[in-house]
Amino acid sequence: MSFLLKRFAFYLVTAWAAVTINFLVPRLIPGDPVQALITKQRGQMTTEAVRSLYVLFGLDKNESLAEQYVHYLGQLLRGDLGLSFTFFPSPVADVIGTGLPWTVGLVGITTVIGFAIGTAAGTVAGWRRGSWADALIPITTFLSSIPYFWLGLVAIALLTGPASFFPAGGAYETGLVPGWDWEFVGSVLRHSLLPAVTILISSVSGWILSMRNMMVTVSSEDYVTVAHAKGLSERRVMVAYAARNALLPNVSGFALALGFIVGGTLLVEIVFSYPGLGLQLFQAVGAKDYPLMQGIFLIITLSVLLANLLADVAYLALDPRTRREG
């Protein structure tokens, strides 16, 4: 149990670090972004919104940095991330609330599937080293070097069109009312297919490579030789002896790769106009909507931390050594 507690403490520290970065970044930048934004909104802002902005950006000159920090944390704890400019006058929290489910669904499902496929392929590629399976390596290298969003652009150019099965953008047919009926769910699946496949193709190669390298390392261990000598079937040795142990670094690598995958996914969303956090971030950058940008950064970081915690629980279940007391 102490393993999980330690990890949990670490994630708390990381979350605090992310919040503090968010707090410090706008304060280290010269100039008065708020004033520029207020002029841009041509006085459509309430005084309350303006004050909340000044707290967010730390331009309240009457306060010391420490007081600002306390104020800022207080706002965050109440779930107040400020007001968005692009979607004025919606609060950032509401805007993110509409985008988050799409992103979590897309990233969550593709990451789990990608991990499963990649690990399985890597197992075989590592086990059959020196055979045709090695041809997988240069192909996956090339695929993993392509930025996610560019693959998406190519997919759109090749596969979508007026008569195509694949829609070029959006998350569901315009005109449909979101709900749990077949028409809507089908439409959502059809719209998410291309983005999901794009992310899968780009992310799967990383898992293949790391799993292959671990398999190669593990398969010369003594216990694999013993398993062979006992006369166990090739398949059993591969899966239950070699892959079982080669899997561990891949699971702990999962946590580290996630941040990278999330970054790529945000771009895929932009390309496919998929209404998740990525598209919102894109709009926020274009409109210099700082509160929305910062809110999205915080939410993404917190989600990644949560996913990491889940990966730790999986690791705990897989590796008995972490369960040993002391």
Next chain:
Amino acid sequence: MRSNPKALTGLLLLGVFVVLAVAGPWLAPFDPSQRSSDLLLPPSSAHWFGTTHLGQDIFSQVLVGTRSVVFVGAVAGVVATVLSVLVGVTSGYLSGSAGEGLSALSNVFLVIPALPLIIIITSSLPQTSNLTIALTIGLTSWAWNARVLRAQTLSLRRRDYVEAARATGESTWRIIVFEILPNLTAVIASGFVGTVLFAVVSEITLAFIGVSDAGGWNWGTVLYWAQSQQALAQGAWWWFVPAGLAIAVLGTALSLVNFGIDEYVNPRLRGRTSARGVRMRVGFTPVLSEEAS
């Protein structure tokens, strides 16, 4: 290294990109921003990669853009590598709370998603240039290498030759610089190559969403214009294919160099060179005469 075809191919390709980065602006047949009346033309002998909606020559844009890509990759790679060596080796060599603290710091940076962090920092800067983008990427992407270096240093620290150096009274910094660092060279090199790849993709991604050097060109800017002018809807495939392929080829070159380094360090990963004609039964080490490889 010399007999490693993967690394050699990678280095050759990298060399081509570096040459283009230096000579690109002179080689480019047109000024990349110059407009003309040849609007949205497919590739031809005058415009090898076609033209944009303003009649700009895409071949020139890609050529001129190479410099910014190579510059950002190199600067960010150097900054991140220096930081990772400082943090990683120090935290691996020092025992106690200082080492643990530095290790925790790199873990924090490792878990925070890098791309959104880079986006909020660069888009908050009053002006963005290639240098500020490179520095931001470098300052935020050292953590992975620091972690690898720390693990490696921890295992080197207790080796006999280091103990011997300590027993003969060598100073701490001398042990680190002359005993430990030389044994980390391959790890540092592979970390550098990996960071350059990450930096290049990040810079292009940033440019693609609209954060880039004002007035300058890079492959991401080309893609940004292609996306914002609906190149896809107009069937202008030539607008985004060359820049994307350039990224993929540069990325493959860097990965190949990294594989070369990996195989140099870990002979087990070397492919078929030692197993020619033998279907290796994994688990038993076949005894083969060592070929001059």
